[in-house]
Amino acid sequence: MTVKTASTPERLVDVMARDIQAGVFTPGTWLKQIDLENRYGATRMDVRRALDQLALKRLVRHVPNRGYHVHALDGRQANDIRDVRIILETAAAENMVGNVNDADLDDLRRLAARFDELILTGTILEQYDANIAFHVRLLKLCSNQELVNIVMELRGRGPSAPATQWKTRARIEQSGREHFMMIDALAARDAVALRRVLAAHIRQSGLEEASVIQPLERKSG
Amino acid sequence: MTVKTASTPERLVDVMARDIQAGVFTPGTWLKQIDLENRYGATRMDVRRALDQLALKRLVRHVPNRGYHVHALDGRQANDIRDVRIILETAAAENMVGNVNDADLDDLRRLAARFDELILTGTILEQYDANIAFHVRLLKLCSNQELVNIVMELRGRGPSAPATQWKTRARIEQSGREHFMMIDALAARDAVALRRVLAAHIRQSGLEEASVIQPLERKSG
DNA sequence: GGTTCAATAATTGGCGCCAAAATGTTTGCA
């Protein structure tokens, strides 16, 4: 009863990470190794290796002699991750504006349009994938590959699961609009505008709440 | 013939990572599993697990059926990592200035003084540890724990190995001075100055070359 | 004498089994 087969065992971590992020396993769920090897058609050793790596990525938590369970990050961690993403992605904005060309813009318009289509017609998972595709393409404009890798990892760890992220139809439609606002800012080579849209998009709040560079929160007492 | 024993298998990755960063294994060296289990007194399974996690951290590279070898990052990666560190640590400067208190400053002065002592009397590894201790204490001033974690990881991955980092006595002495400059900036609650010193410290170059916020490099043609 | 090919030795990597621990269930007792 294998739902998804990972062609290479190397990619099992990615498939599992995607399932966790997409909300297939809800936070707190205990991930039994037998279930996982059935579901993914993998050997026990591969499952254990993947679990270890997911624990290193903080996506799951390991309790000795009890197993692995999906890690639900508390509000503080979610806040911290979101702030780091804003720092990095807004820092990359200037670089992206400097690197973008017409072919990039065409690609991005196509991917943004596809996301908008799927708002109406697609499943949650399809929307998730289309959103990722857009953002990966966007990040590729940044010439700092390490920054891209870190942002991608944070995106996976943060509360970006569709289940928790796109709570309302209004919110997901707003995300679609923001995609086009990013493209417009890129086309205009307007780094400041791009930073504003990015920060707002990451905050998942209206533009009016977003400032370009916002100091981190103080230590909570 | 176990050189270092890892009390808990959980920490084997950390010990190995530290050895790689400290230059015990030079880049390119093939890490034979048998040698590793002898050196660290670990089982083969633990060694393999640690190797996998180090590969995930990009500290070693895996070649199927040939083994793992220490990964030497090219100049571009080193650049990218350094730039990300500058972005994150300078972004944290304001937060650190806002959080610091007198007890923190005392700790930092003590650790900075210890580093300076070890410049004269200590081994390279002792200097390495003292330097890490100072920077860990400094980073603890930042209330964003995720940012701290990422910076620590980058610090491990970057070209921060003593062998490559502190090429000259002049350079390591300059590092010691910069530690105190950071403390002075913190004591004065001067975030701008702290950013300048941090950026220069990470760049390992004189202050005159460092700007507060420097745009990332363009895509190289 | 140099090159190629084959046999040997060494190393990696996967697979499975079995012990230890924990959870859930049943049974006995007050």
Place this chain on the structure above:
DNA sequence: TGCAAACATTTTGGCGCCAATTATTGAACC
């Protein structure tokens, strides 16, 4: 009937062995 203790089942986790692949050595041939 409620609680507690012992048993059975499930699940994790470690350990070792053996096959597959690669490096190395030696020999034969050109």
